[in-house]
Amino acid sequence: MRxxxxxxxxxxxxxxxxxxxxxxxxxxxxxxxxxxEQLTALGIxxxxxxxxxxMIIEAPDTNKVxxxxxxxxxxxxxxxxxxxxxxxxxxxxxxxEIALLYDPDALEARHDPRGEETGKKGSPDAPxxxxxxxxDLDIDATEDLVTFSKxxxxxxxKTKTGQVIHLIGAHLKSKAPHGATNRDEVMRxxxxxxxxxxxxxxxxxxxxxxxxxxxDALIVMGDLNDGPGLDEYEHLFGRSVVxxxxxxxxxxxxxxxxxxxxxxxxxxxxxxxxxxxxxxxHEKRYMQxxxxxxxxxxxxxQTGPSWRIMHPLDDPECFKLPELCSALITASDHFPVLLxxxx
Numbered sequence: 001m002r003x004x005x006x007x008x009x010x011x012x013x014x015x016x017x018x019x020x021x022x023x024x025x026x027x028x029x030x031x032x033x034x035x036x037e038q039l040t041a042l043g044i045x046x047x048x049x050x051x052x053x054x055m056i057i058e059a060p061d062t063n064k065v066x067x068x069x070x071x072x073x074x075x076x077x078x079x080x081x082x083x084x085x086x087x088x089x090x091x092x093x094x095x096x097e098i099a100l101l102y103d104p105d106a107l108e109a110r111h112d113p114r115g116e117e118t119g120k121k122g123s124p125d126a127p128x129x130x131x132x133x134x135x136d137l138d139i140d141a142t143e144d145l146v147t148f149s150k151x152x153x154x155x156x157x158k159t160k161t162g163q164v165i166h167l168i169g170a171h172l173k174s175k176a177p178h179g180a181t182n183r184d185e186v187m188r189x190x191x192x193x194x195x196x197x198x199x200x201x202x203x204x205x206x207x208x209x210x211x212x213x214x215x216d217a218l219i220v221m222g223d224l225n226d227g228p229g230l231d232e233y234e235h236l237f238g239r240s241v242v243x244x245x246x247x248x249x250x251x252x253x254x255x256x257x258x259x260x261x262x263x264x265x266x267x268x269x270x271x272x273x274x275x276x277x278x279x280x281x282h283e284k285r286y287m288q289x290x291x292x293x294x295x296x297x298x299x300x301x302q303t304g305p306s307w308r309i310m311h312p313l314d315d316p317e318c319f320k321l322p323e324l325c326s327a328l329i330t331a332s333d334h335f336p337v338l339l340x341x342x343x
Contacts, residue, residue, distance in 0.1 A: 001052050001053075001106070001107075001159060001340070001341045001342075001343050002049075002050065002051045002052050002053075002338060002339070002340050002341075003051060003052065003053050003054075003055070003167075003219065003221070003294065003338070003339045003341065004049050004051040004053070004054045004055070004294075004336050004337060004338045004339070005054070005055040005057065005169070005221040005222050005223075005292055005293075005294055005336070005337050006045075006049070006054055006055070006056055006057065006292075006332070006334065006335075006336040006337075007056075007057035007058050007171075007222075007223045007276070007291075007292060007332060007333075007334035008042065008056060008057070008058055008059070008331065008332045008334075009029075009030060009058060009332040009333045009334065010028060010029030010030055010038075010058070011042075011056070011058055011059055011060050012058070012059075012060045012061045012071075012095045012096065013028055013029035013035070014028060014035055014038060014039055014042075014060075014075075015060050015066070015071040015074075015075075017065045017066050018070070019060070019066065019067055019070030019071040019073075019074050020074055021039055021071075021074060021075055021078055022035045022039075023035065023036050023039050023078075024036055030330075030332075030333075031279075033330055037330055038330060038331060039075075039078075040327075041326070041327040041328075041330035041331035042075075042079075042327075042331045042332075043078070043079035044323065044324060044327035044331075045310070045324070045327050045328055045331050045332075045336065046076075046079060046081055046083070047079060047080075047081065048310070048318075048321075048324050048327075049310070049336055049338060050082075051083055051338065052083065052102060052103050052106045052107055053083060053100055053101070053102035053103070053107060053109070053157065053167075054083055054100070054101045054102070054336075055098070055099075055100055055153070055167065055169040055221050055222055056072070056098070056099045056100070056101055057096075057098060057169070057171045057222050057223045057292075057334075058096040058097075058171070059071075059072060059088070059096070059097040059098060059099035060072065060097065060099075061095040061096075061097060062088060062091040062097055063091070068086060068088045068091070068097045068099050069086040069087070069088065069099070072086035072099060072101050073085065073086050076101060081101075082103045082105070082106075083101045083102050083103045084101070084103065084104070085101070085102055085103070085104040085109070086099055086100065086101050086102075087099065087100045087102070087109050087110070087111060087153075087155065088100075088111070088153065089111045089113060089129075089151060089152075089153040089154060089155075090113070090129065090130040090151040090153075092148075092149060092150045092151060093149075094149055094150055096150060096171070097150075098150060098151075098152065098153040098169045098170070098171055098222065099153070100153065100155055100167070100169065102157075106159070106160065107157050107158065107159060107160075108157070108158040109155055109156070109157050109158075110155070110156050111153070111154065111155065112154045112155055112156035112166065113128050113129065113130075113154050114128065114154060114207060114210065114211075115127045115128040115129065115131070115207065116128060116131070117130075117131055118131035118132045119132075120132060120145075121134075122134040122145050122146075124143070125206075126203055126206035126207055126210070129148055129151040129152050129154065129203075129207075130148070130151045131147075132145050132146070132147055133145075133146040133147070133199065133200075133203045134146075135199050135202060135203075137195045137196065137198075137199050144199070146196060146199045146200060146203065148200060148203075149173075150171045150173075152168050152169060152170040152171075152204060152222075153167070153168070153169040153170075154166070154167070154168055154169075154207075155167040155168075155169070159343050161343065163217070163343050164216075164217065165217045165218070165219060165300070165343070166211055166216050166217065166218045166219070167218075167219050167220075167221065168204065168207065168208070168218070168219070168220045168221070168222075169221055169222045170204055170220065170221070170222040170223075170224065170245075171222050171223045171225075172197055172200050172201060172204075172222075172223075172224050172225055172241055173197070173223070173225045197225075197241055198239075198241060198244065200241075201224075201241040201244040201245050202244060204220065204244075204245055205244050205245050205247065205250075205253075208220060208245065208247070208256065209253070209254075211297070212254045212297060215299075216297070217297055217299055217300050218256075218296070218297040218300075219294060219295065219296050219297070219300065219339070220245055220256060220293075220294075220295040221293065221294045221295065221337075221339075222292065222293070223291050223292050223334065224241050224242055224245065224291065224292075224293055225241070225291050242261050242264075242265070242293065243265065245295065246258070246261060246295060248265065254297075254298060255298075256295035256296060256297060257295060257296055257298070257301050258293045258294060258295040258296070258307070259307055260272070260273040260275075260290055260293065260307065260309065260337075261290070261293055261295070264290050272290055273290055273309055273311075273314070274288035274289055274290050274309075274311065274314070275289070275290055275291055275292035275309055275311070275334055275335050275337055276288065276289050276290075276291045276292065276333055276334045276335065277329075277333055277334075277335075278333055291334065292309075292334055292335075292337050293337065294307060294337050294338075294339045296339070300341060303341060303342050303343070304342065305339055305340060305341045305342075306339070306340045307337065307338065307339055308337070308338040308339075308340075309335055309336075309337050309338075310328060310335050310336045310337075310338065311328075311335050312324070312325035312326075312328040312329055312335070313325070
């Protein structure tokens with residue numbers, strides 16, 4: 001079985017309100033790329049992935065007039081993909097849903113939210129991801145109320161052999177300090193936003209612990225937008241979001257494993273894998289970062305899984321196919337991460 005995670009930049013802008021792809025020569029939301037060019041590139045990338053299930057980060061929007069599932073299934077039909085059935089969990093208001101696109105001939109999938117529902121007062125016991133989590137963020141003996149702008153997607157996958165694998169698809173993002181008017185405000189807002197992101201990671205990790213305690217096969221995947229060296233405030237916090245969710249440094253915690261994260265955590269200086277490429281206007285150059293992960297529970301690790309980042313320059317299989325290299329760069333500012341499992 002092949003499972004992938006892929007953050008598709010501005011996927012929502014490629015569809016009309018009826019969920020049909022806008023396959024024309026008007027500009028997409030990506031710089032200097034038309035909607036037709038981005039759609040074509042995405043078709044090439046999704047076809048090359050050939051995954052049984054893809055956790056799509058920044059999937060098309062669901063609201064009163066738009067539906068994520070309709071858009072993704074129309075896209076899959078247009079591109080002739082075998083992963084052609086879409087599933088979402090709790091919709092959000094950011095126009096960036098988290099969705100699973102999967103092959104219904106290979107897998108059964110259902111939204112499987114865990115935890116209790118909460119009101120505005122919230123709960124300290126890792127409630128349902130559309131609820132409110134109470135946690136003391138700054139050790140001031142006062143609990144803060146934390147919510148997800150993009151509630152993680154919890155999925156129960158069932159293979160043809162009857163094995164059940166639980167997925168948690170997440171997009172944890174520390175907001176930029178919008179509205180700050182001076183350096184002190186920028187610092188204060190950035191630290192507060194990062195602290196909230198860490199609280200969200202604690203919330204996810206508590207759900208991870210519950211699954212591992214129950215003996216569930218588990219995969220946590222998506223864009224965690226944090227890690228060693230990502231910003232100048234990391235020294236203020238004991239662990240990154242990646243480390244919290246993996247269980248690194250937590251006494252008695254059962255660790256999750258991702259080889260790219262492991263390599264980055266033990267090499268503060270030196271070569272690491274990367275999954276995203278961004279243009280820095282003020283430096284007039286590109287920066288690469290490791291933001292996308294597929295973390296597996298110990299039982300799945302024992303089956304000998306293999307990971308692959310479809311990086312247009314770093315992956316030999318991609319590099320020898322110029323059309324695929326070009327498509328990966330055109331389709332998104334992130335690259336897919338693949339996991340092959342024997343199940």
